[in-house]
Amino acid sequence: MESISIFEIIKVGIGPSSSHTMGPWNAAANFLDRIRKDHDLQQVNEVFVEFFGSLAKTGIGHGTDIAGMLGLSGENFKLIDTGKITEKIAVIRTSNQLNLGGEKIIPFTDGYHLILNKKRSLDYHPNGMIFRAVFENGEELVQDYYSVGGGFIATQEGNSYEHQCTRTLYPCHSGADVLRNMEKLGLEKISDLIFLNEESWRTRAETEKEALYIWQQIKECIYKGVNKEGTLPGGLNVTRRAAAWNSKLLGDKIYRNIDEWFQLVVDAEETFTTINKWVSCFALAVNEENASFGRIITAPTNGASGVIPAVLMYARAFTDHKSDDDIIRFILVAGEIGTLFKKNATISAAMGGCQAEVGVSSSMAAAGLTEIMGGTPAQVLMAAEIAMEHHLGMTCDPIGGLVQIPCIERNSMGAIKAITAANIAMESDPAKAKVSLDQVIQSMWETAQSMSDRFKETSEGGLAIAVNVAEC
Structure with a gap:
């Protein structure tokens, strides 16, 4: 079992929810990294994100939709001016556009490109979400993420983005x-x-x-x-x-x-x-x-x-x-x-x-x-x-x-x-x-x-x- 630093448990965050706001925000940021690693943000035509289970059922109250949009926009919740969040979301919704990763303007309509699916839950974890990018050549990149608490995220394939994995000198797992x-x-x-x-x-x-x-x-x-x-x-x-x-x-x-x-x-x-x-x-x-x-x-x-x-x-x-x-x-x-x-x-x-x-x-x-x-x-x-x-x-x-x-x-x-x-x-x-x-x-x-x-x-x-x- 890998050890976890205490600063992965006690850390700077943004309200109102670590699992419903910070987790989706982190997932969106990770998805941008995936695109940059294997493709090119400039080649993206559209991006879709669908939230399931608990994320969808309490998503509006917890700002899950807001976190998804700001995360895809390349905003960092540790640095963003919290007083301007409402303004930034209003721009996306009224323009029906999103500046993907802060690098490319793409069409984005809340309710079409971002969906809160209250009728379905993913099997791996109640806080599931799926991101999908469609590229100019017709190719797609699809990735599922799960917000597993405290802002930590993981994928069903076993990829964990929870913490910096390491083994300490004197492991304490109990x-x-x-x-x-x-x-x-x-x-x-x-x-x-x-x-x-x-x-x-x-x-x-x-x-x-x-x-x-x-x-x-x-x-x-x-x-x-x-x-x-x-x-x-x-x-x-x-x-x-x-x-x-x-x-x-x-x-x-x-x-x-x-x-x-x-x-x-x-x-x-x-x-x-x-x-x-x-x-x-x-x-x-x-x-x-x-x-x-x-x-x-x-x-x-x-x-x-x-x-x-x-x-x-x-x-x-x-x-x-x-x-x-x-x-x-x-x-x-x-x-x-x-x-x-x-x-x-x-x-x-x-x-x-x-x-x-x-x-x-x-x-x-x-x-x-x-x-x-x-x-x-x-x-x-x-x-x-x-x-x-x-x-x-x-x-x-x-x-x-x-x-x-x-x-x-x-x-x-x-x-x-x-x-x-x-x-x-x-x-x-x-x-x-x-x-x-x-x-x-x-x-x-x-x-x-x-x-x-x-x-x-x-x-x-x-x-x-x-x-x-x-x-x-």
């Missing part, structure tokens, strides 16, 4: 592997083991720099979220709440930039109720940005992108574990836990429901927090187990196919559960635990396989049906 390597090397902190393995991709200094870059992006995302008012896009008329909550918590205090705002948060009254409100506010801020095609940190998915930021900001603002080294080690351990779920279960809601998104993110955050609180390796894994144990069976049932209800609030709940799980683990003896992290990961996967497809990001069950709202 919790048992982690503990075995810790004992073998005589290490006390799991993050030290991860530092060693990440050297398969980059130096320690580069790993530390990337982790602090992730932290900076998290702070900026939260700051944007707590300073934006209005209504979220999509038609549900969901009001942004983070900004109002932020103002209420800070009272009449004034700030001019992110650093002044953060200091005010740190200096705020620290009661149990106030801290809980701040944690929820942090999570809401990120997920409101995600729902608005904002730039966020995918961790491990976009639908769950508010959990780790909320818990990390909690640690930085309200605990003694706030050094840059603490931030780095939190991110390393959280990412490693995410790789265990990725390799042994799923981080795709279309495969496993929301337990695969908010559940995994909560498990990751609990482990990261326990690491910097001084927990033993066994306590770190125990915290991850506890957090997932109390997310088992959670359905993915977005109302109107949007990542707004119940997704945004679920991130707040996931963050609080992560903090609780860490506190429980810190006061527990892992030797007396009845359930291991590996066992709960196996249980999560078995639960996922037993769940009805109605509860796996199709908007055909749960709240999506109980609340009668047309797909937006």
Whole structure:
């Protein structure tokens, strides 16, 4: 089994969905690369893309169609000005043309060249799509792709575009592997083991720099979220709440930039109720940005992108574990836990429901927090187990196919559960635990396989049906 870098699990992304936005976007970019490798973009007459299954059923709410068009246009979701996305899509739709790869104008009519096929699913994975290019000489290039969670894509032939495949010095494909390597090397902190393995991709200094870059992006995302008012896009008329909550918590205090705002948060009254409100506010801020095609940190998915930021900001603002080294080690351990779920279960809601998104993110955050609180390796894994144990069976049932209800609030709940799980683990003896992290990961996967497809990001069950709202 190949190893996965933690920065493939925790990375820069764009809302509203890693599997339904980033995955199709990555697939479109890969298809352009395929054309360039074997053919010539200048020889392309037309391009067609068809989305199936979950991608089609919640495609409009998750911006799958938008991601497909922008990806084929050669746009990079890590670099694009998110404020101009609506304008760029309007140009394509009104002109019925698309600038393929930014190199050639071709005819492109949404609904003809791009189709959301809600009546059919591809066998390999619920998030399937097929791209087809027609060349001037009549030849065609056809490729299927599958968005398998977290923005990762693969093909049915076995080609994987998920991560940079490598084998680390001390492979960790299970919790048992982690503990075995810790004992073998005589290490006390799991993050030290991860530092060693990440050297398969980059130096320690580069790993530390990337982790602090992730932290900076998290702070900026939260700051944007707590300073934006209005209504979220999509038609549900969901009001942004983070900004109002932020103002209420800070009272009449004034700030001019992110650093002044953060200091005010740190200096705020620290009661149990106030801290809980701040944690929820942090999570809401990120997920409101995600729902608005904002730039966020995918961790491990976009639908769950508010959990780790909320818990990390909690640690930085309200605990003694706030050094840059603490931030780095939190991110390393959280990412490693995410790789265990990725390799042994799923981080795709279309495969496993929301337990695969908010559940995994909560498990990751609990482990990261326990690491910097001084927990033993066994306590770190125990915290991850506890957090997932109390997310088992959670359905993915977005109302109107949007990542707004119940997704945004679920991130707040996931963050609080992560903090609780860490506190429980810190006061527990892992030797007396009845359930291991590996066992709960196996249980999560078995639960996922037993769940009805109605509860796996199709908007055909749960709240999506109980609340009668047309797909937006």
